[in-house]
Amino acid sequence: MIRVIVTDIEGTTGSIAFVHEVLFPYARRHLGDFVRQHGDEPPVAEQIQAVRELAEEPGADLERVIAILEGWIDADRKVTPLKALQGMIWERGYRDGDFTGHVYPDAIEGLKRWHQAGIALYVYSSGSVQAQKLLFGHSDAGDLTPLFSGYFDTTTGPKRETASYRRIVEAIGEPAESVLFLSDVVAELDAAAEAGLKTTQLVREPGMTTGDHPVAESFDAVRLDE
Structure with a gap:
């Protein structure tokens, strides 16, 4: 039973189209500005550090982290720090009624x-x-x-x-x-x-x-x- x-x-x-044609492009467009504006906030800073560790680039600056994340989006990498940051960006989109x-x-x-x-x-x-x-x-x-x-x-x-x-x-x-x-x-x-x-x-x-x-x-x- x-x-x-x-x-x-x-x-x-x-x-699948909703994810690939709406959610992913939305996160891709807003990722850089979101990380720059909120990078000092603990939930975002935690994921930025996780990106450095996963990419094995402990010294990566913020712009390099953004580039890594954008590369992961383009490659459709299913990695936890990217998914967490995408979720934060999508929260704003849902809240604002963008989709x-x-x-x-x-x-x-x-x-x-x-x-x-x-x-x-x-x-x-x-x-x-x-x-x-x-x-x-x-x-x-x-x-x-x-x-x-x-x-x-x-x-x-x-x-x-x-x-x-x-x-x-x-x-x-x-x-x-x-x-x-x-x-x-x-x-x-x-x-x-x-x-x-x-x-x-x-x-x-x-x-x-x-x-x-x-x-x-x-x-x-x-x-x-x-």
């Missing part, structure tokens, strides 16, 4: 339906927990955060490593076989299945690569008895 559903975001609850978080209508209805049925809902995304809360808190349909019991990001571990899903199951406190993981990425689903979780692949676009997992074109088609 499925008692918990853990869902990915990009390509699963919302459009709202894209969530598919079927995902909205599915999440509400499962929540009402007593299934605990969690998010696991490469975006920071802060970014996840912002997206669902400022979604096209309003504040969806009351639907979720918790959030996981890259601080838990890479999404294609089995150990990450074992940590999630341990944190949730439910048997792995009672947890369903939803994603559009086969490698992530493979890692989750290796950890004992149930899996379903969201195949929202024709021609997507599929693996040995149940597939669904929308949340309406996700079965909880497979």
